[in-house]
Amino acid sequence: MIKTYEPVVRHGLAGWDRKKISPEELQQRLSRIRTAMRARKLAVLIIHGDARQYGDLCYATHFAPMVHEAVAFIPREENPVLYVGVGPRDIPFARKLTAVEEVHPLARLEGEIGLRLRYWLPKQGRVGLVNVQESMRAPLYESLLADLSDLPLEPCTAWYRELRLGKTAAELAVMREATQRLDRCVEAILGALRPGVSERDLAVEADYVARRQGAEDCRVLVTSGPDADRFLRPATVAPIAPQGRLLVYVALAFERYWSELGSTIILSPGGADLSPADDELSRLYDKLRQGLAAGDAGQHALRKAGKALRLHLDAHQATGEGEVQGIGLDREEAPLQPLLGAAAETAAPLRPGMVVSPRILRFAAGAGALCAEPLVLGESGCERLSGTERVILRSLR
């Protein structure tokens, strides 16, 4: 798992381009949610989300909190209601970012959220909870439970998340655009990379290029120098050494959807070729991409890639990590399939329309490597979201 330092506010573009994710698309989602609710005899769904993990909330509302949190209330028949963790002053702006017409402030409602929601509740029926137990802060959660204590509450996160695993054409188009923006971020890093430039300069450049292209949020992690054998981390003012290498992870959110790229950039002014270890890892990653697909074929490719990665790391006396991580409205969402260790034996379901990012990290002194890019799973293969013919490992000449 690649964890990043979270910002206190998502300070990129705040808006909703209705040509990209249309109100009709959102209406279709609501219909799917309500069909599932009817099958489970649920009267309402309560969905929680915050600035860090907004996927469940956003799927139903298109709303992603810039700060704090929000709670959506989805009745089976009536119109949805959204409570946003801001004061009344900020509600008119919040309304511009969501398909929900009824938007209210949540700030200072910790003692009465349940009572407010009760106003919209039918007299009877079960209440489903999505991402509430997992994520809602204790004061709000306890207040909600106390106010709704006479109603049957049902955890619904698991089936709800199944609904949003496979991406629609509109979602894939947005993720493709997000990935193209990431390509430009990596190009910007390549353009700025020279001996002596600091990690921070490069990370700032990537972040700037992302935001200038309308990214809603951006995360950059790097490693270079002695740390390249240990972990990815926030950039420091450490300069990139001549002949050094930079492992860089960039993720950005565009129109609510995340995409990510992980690259290994080798600073080689003399034009040295890639090392045998880099060539080998590059081929391993290519093979994984070629074999990845929905269903059993994809699982087979993952098992093969896991074994090959283990052999590769052992042969080069390196440590490493490998996983296939789902990506979409959340930067890390289902499925998560580790490639190494005992967990690699479990098989996460791979379905058509899922977007996954195979992430491979090799930690070795002076020879670390990182590969990651989003792929759309199909029945018989996968499609790259990136529009450019990039090689994963780069050598600057």
Place this chain on the structure above:
Amino acid sequence: METNHHQEYGKRLQQTRRAMTTHEFDLLFVYGSGKRDMLRMDGIRYLVGLPMVADHALLRLEHDGAPTLYLSPPSVAAYAQAQTTLCNVLGVNDVVERAAAELRERKSPARRIGFIGRAVMPGAMFASLAAALPGEVCVEENLLQEIGKQKSAWEIECVKRAQEVADHGFAHLRNVARPGMREFELAAELERLLRMEGASDNFGLVAASPHHQAIHPPTARKLEAGDILISELSPECEGYFAQLCRTLVLGPPIARLRGRYEVLKAAFDAGLAAAKPGAFAAEVAESINAVLREAGYGEFCKPPYMRSRGHGLGQGSCLPGELEVQNKVELAEGMTFVLHPNQYLPETGYMMLGETCVVTSTGGVSLSSVERTLFAIDF
């Protein structure tokens, strides 16, 4: 600076242990999530200096010995341990389960366990924690806030540095903002400058309109000649935030705006004058409101026309909290806070004016060097 830094954290641990004795806690847990909030204290960072990269973090502090920090997921532990020598880091799958199991294995289990962080901990997780720990869990959310409310010289230096970065950011804004530029493009320019100046984060908002209802995050709207531009820059340096709020006009400011901005300036001055040790936070807010009432805007001294008259800033103690007329927190020397009489006025729309201040023995002092005036951008 580095020596001061270590002395600083040593002193914090000492003070916290004294408070644990006062509360008769056998040990103290501090919880933190990766969800950051400029208006909340980050207890773990305050005690062991670690910026949060984990989903869940639980710090166990006892009366002696190095604290233990449980982090989930385990993959973040190596980085975290490399960042701090002030605690032992353990990467675990479930911070609650592991911390509780270790306590249950002890021969003499803890009776009273202090807890900070319920306000940010997921509800179900807190319920499991309370059930799994072998002793009585005593939530004491304000314990660290009280310890840290009077900031040390080192902390004030960090806040000053953040304010300096905010001031530079505003100078950059005046240089680059032009008609035709989109709000989010301007925000990107500001973000780059702040990061290059050393800010690790920024609560940044910038908006342009002929008549604002409120500040909001940057949109795709293009700046136009005659627009009023409002900005709030809040960079974080060494974990400490500072803030600068200002209003600019794209083009020559009209007299009506200048006249109304003078009201905000007078309100700021009144608030700063009221910020003396021993005064209540409410008195600062009331001083600001009094100026606005006198100018005929009494009915606008409430939401949605304003939010609050200022507030404390993290990651250290956020006391005195919100500068509101209900807030009875007493100001003390060394407290830092943002003072901002940001206000919607019917003739001008929402305008912003504010900056970080510190309470000194003689009264409130601003930390910003940016003139408190309505700025105009010539192009």
